[in-house]
Amino acid sequence: MNIEVEDSLVSAALKRYPNLVDVSEDSGFQVATEIRRSAIPNAGLGRFVLVGLRKGDVIRKCMLGSENLHYFESIEDMKPRIEKDGIAFFEYFGFVGPQDNPHLNGRLLANNPPLFVNHPTTTGDLNIHWEWRDNILYTKAARDIKAGEELYQDYRDFDKLDWYESFMKEKEIDCARKLGEMLGVRETAY
Secondary structure, three states, rough: HHHHHHHHHHHHHHHOOEEOOOOOOOOEOOOOEEEEEEOOOOOOOOEEOOOOOOOOOEEEEEOOEEOOOEOOOOHHHHHHHHHHHHHHHOOOOOOOOOOOOOOOOOOEEEEOOOOOEEOOOOOHHOOOEEEEEOOOEEEOOOOOOOOOEEEEEOOOOOOOOOOHHHHHHHOOOHHHHHHHHHHOOHHHOO
């Protein structure tokens, strides 16, 4: 991706989502954070903590099925949300798996607001992990994190979701924008 395209996508995302997120039940964040350009080249946006954290501190707490953690069990299940908010809602969809978790089995999850957390260039930089209790997803510090540090997750933790992957492959869709175009939903600022 060239720098002009990346700058355009970053600018559009910053218009849609506030760059500073305070602690609130609506966002699920338990500590103040900020989104800005990731330190990883060509990674777009990243989320940075504004306060120092100790290993085990909760960064975000989201209840499955709440406004800040939606779940979808099929393409048909996704359509009403896409029609309401446009495909931009899925441009930064959350994650899938692990499939052996009864809260996630067969579901595509979408964060609202998006987490904007990237995979680091070295595994030593991983600093967050997830923990499920009942229907609540906790994003926690996996190690001490300094104020201003970018948050990094391990993308290898995510499983593939068969119904979603099959549909995307069958339709030759490799991104959320193409999914929206295929479903005939309105265009977004992206």
